[in-house]
Structures are given as structure tokens and as C-alpha cells.
Amino acid sequence: MYRTHTCGELRLENIGTPVTLAGWVQTVRKFGSITFVDLRDRYGITQLLFGEALNPQLDDQPLGREFVIQVEGTVTERSNKNKNIPTGDVEITVSKFTILNKAQTPPFTIQDDTDGGDELRMKYRYLDLRRNIVRQNLELRYRVNRAARNFLDSKGFMDIETPFLIKSTPEGARDFVVPSRMNPNEFYALPQSPQTFKQLLMVSGYDRYYQIVKCFRDEDLRADRQPEFTQIDCEMSFVEQEDILNNFEEMLKYIFKEIKGIEFKDAFPRMTYDHAMEFYGNDKPDIRFEMKLVNMNDTVKGNGFKVFDEAELVVAICAKGCAEYTRKQLDELTEWVKRPQIGMTGLIYARYGADGSIKSSVDKFFDESKLKGWAEKTGAQPGDLILVLAGKEERTRKAMSELRLEMGERLGLRNKDVYAPLWVVDFPLFEYDEEDKRWVAKHHPFTSPKPEQISWMDDLSKYGNIKANAYDIVLNGTEVGGGSIRIFQRDLQEKMFAALGMDEEEFNHKFGFLLGAFEYGAPPHGGMAWGFDRLCALLGGSESIRDFIAFPKNNSGRDVMLDAPSAIDQKQLDELQIALK
RNA sequence: GGACUAGUAGUUCAGGUGGUUAGAAUAAUGGAUUGUCGAUCCAUAGGUCACGGGUUCGAAUCCCGUCUGGUCCGCCA
Structure with missing residues (x-):
């Protein structure tokens, strides 16, 4: 056993206890015949005292920053206490130490107010992750993850995995594509979301599904956008929009209570898309x-x-x-x-x-x-x-x-400690794509129109007026989630595909599996998906989701630590039967 | 696809209008130091001024191009 305790847990009541600790050297403060060393791990910092007897050994085996060491010693009360850290009342009087691994001087200081710039910290992300601030962000992410799972589990939602190697569809964002060696000249796509799979799970009778899952979109990036990001993806059967809104409003309230200790007593306000556009000029108003x-x-x-x-x-x-x-x-x-x-x-x-x-x-x-x-x-x-x-x-x-x-x-009206959630409802079903000169789905092509407006789908002049049972949850001007009531009847889904300009052959080729499923008893269903990274960033008071992702990519989609993407061997290309341009 | 912005010591930065030997802080290294906790004090070392080209007697500084980081627009159902 390398250690009996962590570097964050020893207190006054442990005085006299013989302990073994292991961790990283944060700082060394040498005072002639005695030396203080701050030993760090994930849990905290504990001060080590190398007294007169042991100190000379440090001349033969000097300790540097970030060395990994193991020490044996006794917990002792400090004569000068440090009120700034939880373990500040005690120190370990070291009797024996072992250097488990030496370390090069890190390129930036591993501390809260580090001197490292973004680029360097990304290149040495494994060092950046040692810093308190970054670790606390990942801890927050984990707690949000747990809270969401706890809530969904308590409501009978079942976590079911869906595949990553799926079929490319031209709708929506650009797909990331993976060549298939066993099927030359053919490609998988990585999912932009598990949308169709969760709908098929509804058809299969798993009436409450969720997944905290990676999604992939090959589009240009921003501070709050990564090529691979995480969604809390949910779907429910035999529900109306009202049921979904209520259920997930309760979830967000639960998360706020668990993570921030904030209780929202009132129902979240709701606003129609048209109202938001007229009075705020966008579909995700900051109503702080x-x-x-x-x-x-x-x-x-x-x-x-x-x-x-x-x-x-x-x-x-x-x-x-x-x-x-x-x-x-x-x-x-x-x-x-x-x-x-x-x-x-x-x-x-x-x-x-x-x-x-x-x-x-x-x-x-x-x-x-x-x-x-x-x-x-x-x-x-x-x-x-x-x-x-x-x-x-x-x-x-x-x-x-x-x-x-x-x-x-x-005017200081956007205080990040004030949280103003908002439902935006009644999104348009379609929007006009000026570039392609055609109508496209505002949310996605599986979104149900308002039932009373279905007949308007026969009249092109009314396309812009058709509203969908689609909704977004907006927090402080950021869209953190969205969803819709889905189409669950084959004829309506076909009508939708046709409205988007697909002919029968095309939609059967692309979505035949879904249309087929709708013929075998598809229940009414709907759901929503949450931008998990964004939610974490908001709860953590940050603009950038990168702070809440262990190994993020930069705004060119590169992993600067791995230096990915990269060229691949000719042998790999040959196996895939791919010739480069 | 486009706009803006930055690139100088290991790191973070300063270096009007072109001009002698490019500075500071911090980190590092060596020394001193028995109560520090951002330790302190003394000393040392550390530079392809991102890269390529141009203007000039002379470029870190001006111009053009490239690369890299960041932010944004387009894009992201």
C-alpha cells in the first residue's frame, strides 16, 4: 500500500498517528537545517517537515517541483498554523522518504494563478488538469452528471447505449465520416445525436430512455462549441409537450438545488418564439x-x-x-x-x-x-x-x-450568479434556406407540426407560419437544451420529408428504417436533449465549455496535445482503398 | 469562406515616431538561512524578437506572405 491517507484528510485529531502519504511536490521551502515541502494530490495539500536528522538526505536526493514522492512520518501539530488550507493545523514530521519518480520542471506553474497561457496549457493538458481550478471544473461536471442520472433514474428513465458508427444523412450539420475497411468505398457517419435511435427505442416500448452521450458535428467551432460534445439525451412515450416540459423543468430545478443550492420555487417562465424574436431579437433571450x-x-x-x-x-x-x-x-x-x-x-x-x-x-x-x-x-x-x-x-x-x-x-445586468431560466415554445416548423432556396426543418425533420396546422403543409405559402411542438430551454441567454414532440405516423412523416423536398425514393433510402418502424405500432412520443457541456459551463460561471472538458480541442478542431488530426500511413490508406487528392 | 487580435528569456509581459549591448517579474541553477506556507536575502545563467521575403546605411519596430493561438461573423436541423 502506497499510502494510508490522502493529502487532504489529516486534521488535529490525527496527531500522533503514523502515516504514509504519496503525492506530488508542490513547493520546497528550505531553511538551512529544516525543510518544508507541500505535498499535493487530488484531495489537498499537506505540509511535510524534514527535520534536522533527515534534512541532510535532501542534499543527496534533492526534491524538485512535481516530483512524485512517498513519505512515512507522524502527524504533528504545527507551531505556526496555516488557516488558509484545511490541513493547516498539522504537518507530517517525516522519518523516511522515497522518490517514486523525478519530474522535469513543468513549463508553467501548477497553481491557481498559473503563469501559463492557453496554448501551453492545452499542449500540456495533463499538467493543467493538476491545477485546482481545472480539477474543480471536472468535479462539477461529474456532480452534474450524477445529479442528472439520479433524477432520471428516480423517474424510471433507462440508460441505453446507441451506436457511434451509423449512417450519414445530408440533413443538418456536416457529418464526421469513418471509412469502412470491410466495405470498400463506403463510410459510416458519427451521430450528430442519437435522434433516430431513441425514437426507435420508443417504438420498442422503452418508454423512458436517457443517455449522457457524445455527439459529433463537423462544423466550425466557438468557445461554446466542440466538434465532439456531450448531450443528456432523453425521450418519453405517451406524453404531450406539457408532460415533457414539466418533467425536465423538475430536473433542472433538481440539478440547481444539488449543485448550486439554488431553489426555484416558481415555474419557469414561458415565451413563444415569435414573442422572443419581437421583443429580444433572438430565440434565446437573456431575461436577467x-x-x-x-x-x-x-x-x-x-x-x-x-x-x-x-x-x-x-x-x-x-x-x-x-x-x-x-x-x-x-x-x-x-x-x-x-x-x-x-x-x-x-x-x-x-x-x-x-x-x-x-x-x-x-x-x-x-x-x-x-x-x-x-x-x-x-x-x-x-x-x-x-x-x-x-x-x-x-x-x-x-x-x-x-x-x-x-x-x-x-450596465452590469448580466450577473453570472443570477440564473434566469426560460422556456421558448412554439418554434416554427420550417425556415427558409436562402442559399439553397428551399424550406428546411428548423429543429429536425422528425418534429411534429401543431396538429391543427398540419393541413397548411399542403400550401407552400403557409410554410413560414406553421408552428411546431418544439421547445428550447434557455438559461441566461444560452440555449442549454431543446426538443420536440415527434411525428409517429408514417403518412405524416412522409409528408414532412416531401415538404423538405425529398422524393419517395430518397426518403425510403435514407429513413426507410424509421418509416418501417412507424408501421409496427409506434407510440406518441417526444423528448429533449441538453447541451451537457454548456450546462456545466453555466453552472461553473464560465463562457467556455473547454474548461469543463478534460481533453478539449481548439477552435480549429485540433487536439494540440496529441497533434490530431494527422496524416495516416499509406498502408492504412491502402487497406481502406482510399487515394488522397 | 471572412473579420479582428496576439506571437519578444522556460513562462507572463514591457519595449512611441526604425538607431549603441533587447529589459522586468516569475520560474530555473548555486550559495546563505530552524517555522515557512506567494518564504526571504545574495549571485548566476537564460533570446533564431513565430517563420519567409521586401523597404532601408540600419528592422523586434515599417510593408507583403505563411504558420500558430484566441474571439467573432457565416456555418452549427
Whole structure:
């Protein structure tokens, strides 16, 4: 046995106990004839004292940072206690030590405020993972995982694994593809999600399924997107949307209570997709603060100001208490909206002074009484600032959504310790793909339309109006989960495929197995999938999911530690019958 | 596919407008030190200024290209 205790557990009550510890050398503090060593493992840090008798041995066998050592000794009370660490009342008076393994000096310091940059820490991820902060993130992830499993288990959900080597479908995200050696010129795809499998499990009668499972999408990455990510994937039979929302709202409440000690007493608010788009400009509103978008078309048009008169949409927000913004700050905001990522040509503003006067950047076209109308429309009070954008509807709404978030950030309204969950419901069934000039599924092609709108699928002009029984759970402006009631009848599913532009041959080829299954007694069903990494990041107060993944990839999809992806041997290519371009 | 940003000692960074020998902190190494816990003090060593090309009498600095990291737009049912 290498150790009798961990480095985190010894306390005053252990005084006098002979112990053996093993761990990593955090620091060595040498004082002539005595030496202190901080010994670290996953559980904590314990101070070792090499006294006068043993100290000379350290001259022959010097200890360096990150050496792995084993020590025997006795737990003793410290004369100078350290209140900053749990084991700070005691130290181990060492009688014997063994160097189990030497270590090179690490390229960055293994401590909370490390000097290492991102790149280096990713390359030596196994060292980065030794750091408290990173370890705590992984511990949080594990606890969230346990909480989700506990909850789902208590509700009778059954964890069933589904395959990773499956069939490629062109819908949705790009597939990662795996060549098949035994079937030359053919390829598996890695699942973007276990969607069809969980539906087949419903057909098989496993009416409550879940899985915490990897999904793969070959698309460009972001701080909150990885090519392989983890979902809490769930599906239920004989349920309506209301049942699913209630069940998973309870799950999120349970997770919050277990992980953060936060109790949500009230039901989560719900908002329709249309409402979210109109008043927040996006389908995942951050409702920690108001600052709603106000459509100004009727208020401002027809005053001879071309920018407004020619715009599809004029939209405003009211920034509370910002009337005193300086010209410099407003210019900066203007520059901000003119960045290519936002893409507006300018920003119009009106300051509602504390004295009741209103001054705008377009006084030439709008006198004070007209500007009072702006204030009335936006709910601005003396002391507030009205910000206005105008232009093409979609771009302008989107830009204002971004500006709203930016203003929320600047005004400190996006406190990461405040959690505001929200259901967004009634998503559209379809959206129009401008590039391909066709209608595509907004959620996925297995999503059920609102039953009363099914007949609209025969009328192309109504496609944009059809709503689905589809919903997202949004937390602080981040989509952390989503799902839908599924189609479970063959004829409706065929109708859906046809609406998406597939002919009979095509959908039979791609989804014949599902259509076939629907002919053998498919129950009504629905479910949802949670972005597990994002949920962990939110609970951990971080923007980046990489902090919560043991071995993440960078934003080019590379694993810089392994240096993957990489070229493969010609022999491997030959076996796969693949020729490189 | 595109935009922005960064790359200087092991590491984190500083090095207006081009100009002598490229600095600091930290880590490392050696020495001193019996109560530290971010130990302290003294000393030492440490540089392909990412890479390639160009402008110039002269480039870490200016220009072009490439690579790498990060953030974002497009994309991600």
C-alpha cells in the first residue's frame, strides 16, 4: 500500500498517528537545517517537515517541483498554523522518504494563478488538469452528471447505449465520416445525436430512455462549441409537450438545488418564439434584464428622415439611466454597431435629460414633441437613453439584439450568479434556406407540426407560419437544451420529408428504417436533449465549455496535445482503398 | 469562406515616431538561512524578437506572405 491517507484528510485529531502519504511536490521551502515541502494530490495539500536528522538526505536526493514522492512520518501539530488550507493545523514530521519518480520542471506553474497561457496549457493538458481550478471544473461536471442520472433514474428513465458508427444523412450539420475497411468505398457517419435511435427505442416500448452521450458535428467551432460534445439525451412515450416540459423543468430545478443550492420555487417562465424574436431579437433571450426591443416604425416614419423612411425596421431600446453618456461613449457604441460582425451603418440616439429635455442625434427631423413620442413608446423616463437602429428587418433586429446584450453587459445586468431560466415554445416548423432556396426543418425533420396546422403543409405559402411542438430551454441567454414532440405516423412523416423536398425514393433510402418502424405500432412520443457541456459551463460561471472538458480541442478542431488530426500511413490508406487528392 | 487580435528569456509581459549591448517579474541553477506556507536575502545563467521575403546605411519596430493561438461573423436541423 502506497499510502494510508490522502493529502487532504489529516486534521488535529490525527496527531500522533503514523502515516504514509504519496503525492506530488508542490513547493520546497528550505531553511538551512529544516525543510518544508507541500505535498499535493487530488484531495489537498499537506505540509511535510524534514527535520534536522533527515534534512541532510535532501542534499543527496534533492526534491524538485512535481516530483512524485512517498513519505512515512507522524502527524504533528504545527507551531505556526496555516488557516488558509484545511490541513493547516498539522504537518507530517517525516522519518523516511522515497522518490517514486523525478519530474522535469513543468513549463508553467501548477497553481491557481498559473503563469501559463492557453496554448501551453492545452499542449500540456495533463499538467493543467493538476491545477485546482481545472480539477474543480471536472468535479462539477461529474456532480452534474450524477445529479442528472439520479433524477432520471428516480423517474424510471433507462440508460441505453446507441451506436457511434451509423449512417450519414445530408440533413443538418456536416457529418464526421469513418471509412469502412470491410466495405470498400463506403463510410459510416458519427451521430450528430442519437435522434433516430431513441425514437426507435420508443417504438420498442422503452418508454423512458436517457443517455449522457457524445455527439459529433463537423462544423466550425466557438468557445461554446466542440466538434465532439456531450448531450443528456432523453425521450418519453405517451406524453404531450406539457408532460415533457414539466418533467425536465423538475430536473433542472433538481440539478440547481444539488449543485448550486439554488431553489426555484416558481415555474419557469414561458415565451413563444415569435414573442422572443419581437421583443429580444433572438430565440434565446437573456431575461436577467428587460431592455426590450421596441418597434418604432409607426412612430418615426414619415418625417423626412430617409434612414427611417427607407428602413424595413426601425427598432429602439431604452437604456435606463444612461442619458449622461458622453459623446465619446456614444461614438464608441456607434463604432461598435458598425463593426462587420454587427454590420449596421450607424446608431441614432436620444438623451432624455434628467431636466426633462430630450436631445437626439437627428434633431433636424424630430422636434422635442416628436422625441417625447419616442420616450412614450419606449417607456423612457428622464435620465434614460434611447438607442435606435434602422435597416433591413432581419439584420437590424439581430443587431439590436446584440446591442441589447452589450448594453446589459456594460450596465452590469448580466450577473453570472443570477440564473434566469426560460422556456421558448412554439418554434416554427420550417425556415427558409436562402442559399439553397428551399424550406428546411428548423429543429429536425422528425418534429411534429401543431396538429391543427398540419393541413397548411399542403400550401407552400403557409410554410413560414406553421408552428411546431418544439421547445428550447434557455438559461441566461444560452440555449442549454431543446426538443420536440415527434411525428409517429408514417403518412405524416412522409409528408414532412416531401415538404423538405425529398422524393419517395430518397426518403425510403435514407429513413426507410424509421418509416418501417412507424408501421409496427409506434407510440406518441417526444423528448429533449441538453447541451451537457454548456450546462456545466453555466453552472461553473464560465463562457467556455473547454474548461469543463478534460481533453478539449481548439477552435480549429485540433487536439494540440496529441497533434490530431494527422496524416495516416499509406498502408492504412491502402487497406481502406482510399487515394488522397 | 471572412473579420479582428496576439506571437519578444522556460513562462507572463514591457519595449512611441526604425538607431549603441533587447529589459522586468516569475520560474530555473548555486550559495546563505530552524517555522515557512506567494518564504526571504545574495549571485548566476537564460533570446533564431513565430517563420519567409521586401523597404532601408540600419528592422523586434515599417510593408507583403505563411504558420500558430484566441474571439467573432457565416456555418452549427
